Amino acid sequence: MPIIAAYMVPHPPLIIPDVGRGGEAQIEETKIAYERVAEEIAELEPETIIISSPHATMYSDYFHISPGYAATGSFSRFGADKVKFIEEYDTVLVSEIENRAKKISFPAGTLGEVDRDLDHGTMVPLFFIRKRYKGGKIVRVGLSGLPLTDHYRMGQIIKDSVNATGKRVVYVASGDLSHKLQDYGPYGYAAEGPVYDQKVMDVCQRGAFGELLEFDEDFCDKAAECGHRSFVIMAGALDGVKVRANRLSHQDITGVGYGICTFTPGDKDDSRRFLNIFYREKEREIKEKRQNSDAYVQLAYKSVYSYVLEKKVLPVPSDIPEEMLEIRAGAFVSIHEHGRLRGCIGTIGPTCENVAEEIIQNAISASTKDPRFNAITANELEFLEINVDVLGEPENISSMDELDVKRYGVIVSSGRKRGLLLPDLDGVDTVEQQVAIAMQKGGITEDDEIHLQRFEVVRHY
Incomplete structure (x- = not known):
């Protein structure tokens, strides 16, 4: 069974009430959109939730998939140690992904875990999802320093693995947009920041995933984006199928861009094999x-x-x-x-x-x-x-x-x-x-x- 839905979401700890302590009100639009995502996932009742996170274990030349049977995490480093998670990993799907990568000598697997605890890029989406839906195991995937094309290939491997297992799976691409949108923000302002946000939101709301591969990496660095590689993995996971895209929100109030889009896969469509077209x-x-x-x-x-x-x-x-x-x-x-x-x-x-x-x-x-x-x-x-x-x-x-x-x-x-x-x-x-x-x-x-x-x-x- 192919992936049944995918979501592009941000991960500001501020949005967690015990962390924000009222400050989350300034990104209310993002919070409302997030709750809608959680409602959709609850209605779909997936067996597995795949989350790619920029803050999971990351290597320059390797995609890390979290190993083991389960992991825990909390927002204690953000002053909210009462917000805790215990999540079970889908070991069957993890094994399938790892084996497929190994067969084609693709640099992905469960080796070299640096931190077993769940990262905030994983926990923020789960905070909203678990309020609505308690079922489903997770798979946590890290990004890498490899080219965008390899992130797309990683998504294709995930897609093929999901199809092979026959599981009902949703994909959550966790990632903030530019961190340089406002002078008063924690990272200051760069002219590339607003341009990146406008461009990536336009691409994603059209479901034009091939254009994600065309972003210049120097431009992305100057914009201080966070989630682009996460979005590209998601694009690869939806390779070769029609997609109905829906933009729910975009905010830049804090100086960091938060964008939410939903993607509903449809029938096969060879015109959307974007990596082949790119090559x-x-x-x-x-x-x-x-x-x-x-x-x-x-x-x-x-x-x-x-x-x-x-x-x-x-x-x-x-x-x-x-x-x-x-x-x-x-x-x-x-x-x-x-x-x-x-x-x-x-x-x-x-x-x-x-x-x-x-x-x-x-x-x-x-x-x-x-x-x-x-x-x-x-x-x-x-x-x-x-x-x-x-x-x-x-x-x-x-x-x-x-x-x-x-x-x-x-x-x-x-x-x-x-x-x-x-x-x-x-x-x-x-x-x-x-x-x-x-x-x-x-x-x-x-x-x-x-x-x-x-x-x-x-x-x-």
């Missing part, structure tokens, strides 16, 4: 971009393909521009996949006879030897986007006043320690940020005496 569109865009890329980037692609597919170092092609054989320079090869960095390694100065060999070697290193990532595999190749930076000669500078994050990269040295950061990077907006990141990369502390150099690059796409 096809990305493949088309990347193919077109590759065809229009210059010789420097083309060489990097060829090097990656040769090494990943055949474990062979690409010989310098005979048809490359003469300048690539004449120039000696340091070069960085940066690889992105689905908008996220997948590898970046380079050389500050020339180490090879020409820049062509420099690119070939650094493309191999970026794709297979970057210590921050696993080696790139063959099934990722079609989704890779590569750019090449050819570095100019570094010049000594006396202070950060001589830097410009858009024009110059920076090298920070202290004794034998050295860190480098390229110019014009997403999310690096100030010289102070640029130098701090370069210091961190070089293992340089604030107490170390530093020497600064700047350099320009020619960036090839």
Whole structure:
């Protein structure tokens, strides 16, 4: 049996009367909408309630599913220790999800639980649900630092597992919206905050889940959103079926966005297999971009393909521009996949006879030897986007006043320690940020005496 209903809900502890102590009145609209969600769930009488929460155990490269037979929790850390929960886990469904993930080598399972107690992202929805409906076990799913596409895939695995068990299941995607909606809010204001809230509420009230995959992660970070990945898992759990969406409420009174929508699944609909559509569109865009890329980037692609597919170092092609054989320079090869960095390694100065060999070697290193990532595999190749930076000669500078994050990269040295950061990077907006990141990369502390150099690059796409 497919998932019978899904809900997008927030989790402000303030909404719990014993926590809010009257303050919950300012988000009365959200409270009323939440009570309506609880009434719907009670009428459906699900056997299991799946809750994805941003505050459950979370890893950068793994989706954690809470293990065991049961868990307890309370709002004691919010000053309301009398509000307690004892929840039984659906071990059958948990096992099915874990086994399906294992069969396809997908990084999800019950390993590595950090905190057994229920988190507030799980308990706030349960507070309203349990007032109306005492039945049903739960499954608690954490988010990860993996791409949005993997969160959608996690939802698909959940969907298939629910279908296999034949259980009556509702899905609750717990997550606040932007945390930067008002100057007076606890996190201040960012221009991206209201834009994020308007955009995500529009997408969800239309049930246009494919658009959730298109949100730029840097934009989401600047908006300080909380629940986007939770909503994407829910979208995956509703993959391939028609959905009737209903917007119940949206408030931003506290400086944090609280949105509630309900989703009622219908018949199968292949036009709503959004991940497949997303992949096809990305493949088309990347193919077109590759065809229009210059010789420097083309060489990097060829090097990656040769090494990943055949474990062979690409010989310098005979048809490359003469300048690539004449120039000696340091070069960085940066690889992105689905908008996220997948590898970046380079050389500050020339180490090879020409820049062509420099690119070939650094493309191999970026794709297979970057210590921050696993080696790139063959099934990722079609989704890779590569750019090449050819570095100019570094010049000594006396202070950060001589830097410009858009024009110059920076090298920070202290004794034998050295860190480098390229110019014009997403999310690096100030010289102070640029130098701090370069210091961190070089293992340089604030107490170390530093020497600064700047350099320009020619960036090839």
